[in-house]
Amino acid sequence: MRSAIQLASAALALAALTFGATPFAAAADTPDPVADAKAFQKFFTEKFPKLKLDDFVNGPYSMNEDMHRQWEEKEQFPPYDFSLDLGKEMFSKPFKNGKSYADCFANQGIGIRQNYPFFDEKEGKVVTLELALNRCREANGETPFSYVKDDMAALTAYMAFTSRGKPFDIKIPADPRALEAYQNGKRYFYTRRGQLNFSCASCHVQNPGERIRAEVLAPALGILNAMPIYRSEWGGMGTISRRFTTCNSQIRGVPLEPQSDEYRDLEYYLSYVSNGLPISGPGARP
Amino acid sequence: MSNKMLQSTRALAAALLIAGATSALAASSEADFKAAYAAAEAANKEAAALRNQWTTTATTLANAKKSADKGDFDAAVASSKEAEALAKASIHQATSEKEAWKALEIR
Numbered sequence: 470m471r472s473a474i475q476l477a478s479a480a481l482a483l484a485a486l487t488f489g490a491t492p493f494a495a496a497a498d499t500p501d502p503v504a505d506a507k508a509f510q511k512f513f514t515e516k517f518p519k520l521k522l523d524d525f526v527n528g529p530y531s532m533n534e535d536m537h538r539q540w541e542e543k544e545q546f547p548p549y550d551f552s553l554d555l556g557k558e559m560f561s562k563p564f565k566n567g568k569s570y571a572d573c574f575a576n577q578g579i580g581i582r583q584n585y586p587f588f589d590e591k592e593g594k595v596v597t598l599e600l601a602l603n604r605c606r607e608a609n610g611e612t613p614f615s616y617v618k619d620d621m622a623a624l625t626a627y628m629a630f631t632s633r634g635k636p637f638d639i640k641i642p643a644d645p646r647a648l649e650a651y652q653n654g655k656r657y658f659y660t661r662r663g664q665l666n667f668s669c670a671s672c673h674v675q676n677p678g679e680r681i682r683a684e685v686l687a688p689a690l691g692i693l694n695a696m697p698i699y700r701s702e703w704g705g706m707g708t709i710s711r712r713f714t715t716c717n718s719q720i721r722g723v724p725l726e727p728q729s730d731e732y733r734d735l736e737y738y739l740s741y742v743s744n745g746l747p748i749s750g751p752g753a754r755p
Numbered sequence: 756m757s758n759k760m761l762q763s764t765r766a767l768a769a770a771l772l773i774a775g776a777t778s779a780l781a782a783s784s785e786a787d788f789k790a791a792y793a794a795a796e797a798a799n800k801e802a803a804a805l806r807n808q809w810t811t812t813a814t815t816l817a818n819a820k821k822s823a824d825k826g827d828f829d830a831a832v833a834s835s836k837e838a839e840a841l842a843k844a845s846i847h848q849a850t851s852e853k854e855a856w857k858a859l860e861i862r
Contacts, residue, residue, distance in 0.1 A: 505861075512861045659856040661848060664809045664841070670859050723808035731806065 500652040502641050502741055509742040513690040517678070526694035526749040528687035532678040536685065540753070549626055549699040549751040552706045556627030559620065564609040570624070573605035582625075582632035582748050586737050587640065588647040595650050595733040598625055599708055616727035617714065622697040622706035622751075629696065629750030637694065637748065639741040654738025657731050658689075663722030669735075684755065691743050693736065695752030702755065709736055783828040791835035792819055798842035807849035812841040 513525060517532075524531040530540035547553075560578065563569045571577035575584075585598035596604075602624055603613035614620040641647050661668045670689065672681065677688035684702075697708045707715075713732050714724035725731055795816060802808045819834035 508861050655860070656856055659859045660852045661856070662807055662852070664811045664845075666848065668856065668859060674859070674861060718810060721810045723803075723810055723813065725806060 500648055500655070502648070502651055505655070506742045506744055510690060510745075512674070513677075513688050517688070522745070523747055525688055525691035525743075526746050528692065528695060528752070528754060529678075529685035530754075531688075532685055543753050547699070547751075548701075548753050549697075549706060552623045552697075552699065553626045553630055553751055555620075556623035556625070556630075559624055560627050564606070564611050566609050568609050570602065570605055573601065573608070578628060579631045580635060582629045582750070583635040583638050584640075586733065586740060588642055588644065588650060588737070590642060590644050590647070593646045594730065595654075595737040597709070597728065597733055597736050598628060599710055600728050600733070616708060617711040618703075618705060618707050621710075622708050625697045625708055626706065626751035629748055632748045633750070634747050637740055637744045637746055639737065639744055641741065650734045651738055651741060653731070654734035654736070657735045658738055663717065663720030665720040667720040669716065687754075689739065689742075691746045691749075693739050694743060694746050695749045695754075697750060698752040698754045700754045706751070783832040785823070785828055788819070788823050788828045788831040788835060791832045791839070792816070792823070795819070795835045795839035795842060798839050798846065802842050802845040802849065805846060805849035807845050809841055809845045812838050812845065815841060 510522065514520070514522060517525075520531055527537070527540060530536050560570050571579075575581055582598060585601070586595045588594075589596045599616050599621055602621065603616070606613055614624075641651055658669045661671070672686045673689035673692060677686050679686055693709060696712065697706055698712075699706050703711075710727035710732065713735065714727060717724040795812075799808060799812050799816065802812065815834050815838035819831045819838060822828070822830035822834055
């Protein structure tokens with residue numbers, strides 16, 4: 470009888486634990502973007518206590534004094550200038566139907582980079598600036614550009630330039646699909662992939678400021694604020710799509726198609742956790 | 756045992772050894788390659804469905820095809836098997852990362 474009572478109370482205790490634990494576990498798994506962004510920024514500012522929050526947008530150039538001096542010198546004659554000029558010209562040139570990019574965007578497309586990507590509740594998906602630009606072209610009877618460089622880099626360079634200094638202001642509307650997109654982006658960021666078994670975080674959270682061969686790794690905080698960038702390694706300009714796809718191939722993973730849902734969600738997550746940091750694009754990187 | 760008998764026993768043993776080794780290392784056929792390649796491709800398709808293919812799997816599959824085109828089916832089978840192992844590793848990675856990614860998260 471005594472053992473029967475003991476068994477029964479053990480079963481009750483187990484049941485209580487199980488039922489008690491369930492809501493807690495569910496709560497722990499519910500994404501909390503505000504808390505995430507706070508923890509994300511705290512992590513980097515504690516890791517690099519000498520850096521001002523806004524300096525993180527300068528990537529590897531914020532990581533040591535010598536590199537910072539190099540960057541200041543580079544900025545005298547920035548290598549992205551040609552692309553910026555081209556972007557400005559392209560932006561103001563009307564399409565064949567007489568309309569222009571300005572007709573597709575709020576505030577005629579000037580000073581709006583900090584609001585991209587946004588979650589489109591009609592489509593139920595994240596819309597990036599690159600995607601919006603190509604959709605604008607297609608809606609006006611033009612062929613879409615390659616997402617990775619040249620024309621797309623030039624257009625986004627100009628749009629970023631008109632938004633310099635404006636803090637990232639990414640919003641997550643009260644729509645479960647938006648929260649899901651954010652969470653998917655976060656999962657992609659931390660998921661190891663490729664034969665080298667690296668996640669985005671392996672380099673840009675665990676090792677910013679360290680070298681990987683000759684490169685100094687940039688911190689994930691503010692990493693998209695300077696996009697698009699002129700990279701000496703590329704010998705030209707590259708967009709966010711180019712950055713994501715090359716990161717994947719460098720770790721021996723087959724890149725996804727540019728502007729796939731995964732990359733759009735990743736951009737949403739990374740931009741959101743850098744909310745408050747100023748747009749500094751177009752940028753230059755080694 | 757006479758000397759002559761010992762010699763012939765040795766010769767027989769050697770012949771058997773050579774025969775055994777030859778059958779173990781028998782040249783792969785085109786059919787072997789096709790089977791090995793199909794298995795590797797199937798695993799790589801599974802990795803694609805998980806959105807987690809590796810570039811090295813694709814390269815190794817291409818090497819297998821090149822060897823087969825040259826008629827070197829031993830090399831083609833070896834590359835196919837390597838590609839299958841790589842694809843299976845990428846599937847394992849995608850599966851285990853479904854939960855493991857959380858360990859890296861900044862909280």
